[in-house]
Amino acid sequence: MAMIRFKSKRNQVWLEGGRVHKLILGGACSEAEILRGLYVNGVAVPEVFSVDGDMIIMEYIEGSTLTDEIEREVLDADKLAVCLVDWFAAFYLACPGKIRGDVNCRNFIVAPGFKIYGVDFEDLQDGAKEKDAGRIAAFILNYAPEYTDYKKRLASAFIDCFCVVLGVEREVVLSEQALEIDAMRERRK
Secondary structure, three states: OOOEEEOOOOOEEEEEOOEEEEEOOOOOHHHHHHHHHHHHOOOOOOOEEEEEOOEEEEEOOOOEEHHHHHHHOOOOHHHHHHHHHHHHHHHHHHOOOEEOOOOOHHHEEEEHHHEEEEOOOOOOEEOOHHHHHHHHHHHHHHOOOOOOHHHHHHHHHHHHHHHHHHOOOHHHHHHHHHHHHHHHHHHHO
């Protein structure tokens, strides 16, 4: 089987022998520790098989990135939103006081049966859950083509479910979403 390379801005990541190999410039220990901690606490992340210097070898998760699914616009938006919120709820339970931070939709895999996995955990941040929710909703809305009916429905369903399940204020999430949208516009100038 040929080696398949994955898109990564900072690292080298590839599939070989049915396992994901991630060469992290600057050391793999932190990410491996985070992944192992999440995995043993029941959060859907790849299992780490080994760490050797700057290399992590981990489980390959069959599926598509959340970005790909958002761009295809075929999965049930309400169901996808609930599954994504379920992932975040498990994450916050395993990491009290921490947020995902890097909520780029490429860092989530939608596996068969709507199971969501998180990938790419170079660090975790301290912060409020509303920041994660607002930022991921902004990302959902802004994948090309931007602001389609599907993307608006998915972002809204995600925010609604997130607020109910995690007991946060919708207005705060919407404020964080607006901040991220403004930041996106600045980055794109």
